[in-house]
Amino acid sequence: MREVLPAENRRLNATQKEQFLREGFVRLDGAFSQKIAAEARAILWRDTGCSPDDRSTWVHPVVRLGDYAQEPFREAANARVLHDAFDELVGRNRWLPRTTLGTFPIRFPHPDDPGDTGWHVDASFPPESGGASFFEWRINVNSRGRGLLMLFLFSDVGEKDAPTRIRTGSHLAVARALRGKGERGMSAMELAAALDEVSGGMPEALAIGEAGTVYLCHPFLAHAAQPHQGDHPRFMAQPPLYPKTVFDLNRTGSEPSLVERAIQLALG
């Protein structure tokens, strides 16, 4: 059974650190308050152009919004328990605080396929040619440009409410796939095409939980959206945590962060 970290317990314990290393993520319940989540939802609902009380206005399976910097978003991003966990996972003084939460793919109960449910790893740096689409952005074995993938739940998310699917342990397989690809690494598209071969069949977990739950994931974790089969729209942000420094896979002793240690573990 996966252990859940209560917000008042500021530090990840040994079991949770081991989970992050082996499974690629840790779940923090109550990382931010339900009040903050409700305030953020009110802002987001307004911008969806839909009404929470009128299902006839829910005309799309997914509506993407972003990048919000209002107080509830900033407060959620900077909860103390998260900052403490960032220190453990990415390293003290090695990450940049967020002022926004990136894009919100808001998922509605809807008969149409949303068309964006493929397995992927979020890319982290642009190609040398620059100005490319997200699919041409790249990922390398040092995770240049990305410290974590984070999933912030702003509504209660049950199994039918389009929880993000996570391939448990896929970060290790992805690290191995990136080995030998050098500084250029792979594009998001190339990696997505290889994902079934390297991580297909791995056990799946679902990013469920109450509003206020945050999943902190290794940047190499394979994940996928899914259609909404429940009753209440799902509000979730999925921002990266940006590193302040470059990850160093040659660190030894107590120096490597958990993100670095997971990559070292994968590469042996």
Ligand SMILES: O=C(O)CCC(=O)C(=O)O
């Ligand atoms: O909506 C989700 O559950 C995940 C979306 C996602 O991974 C993405 O848009 O990159």
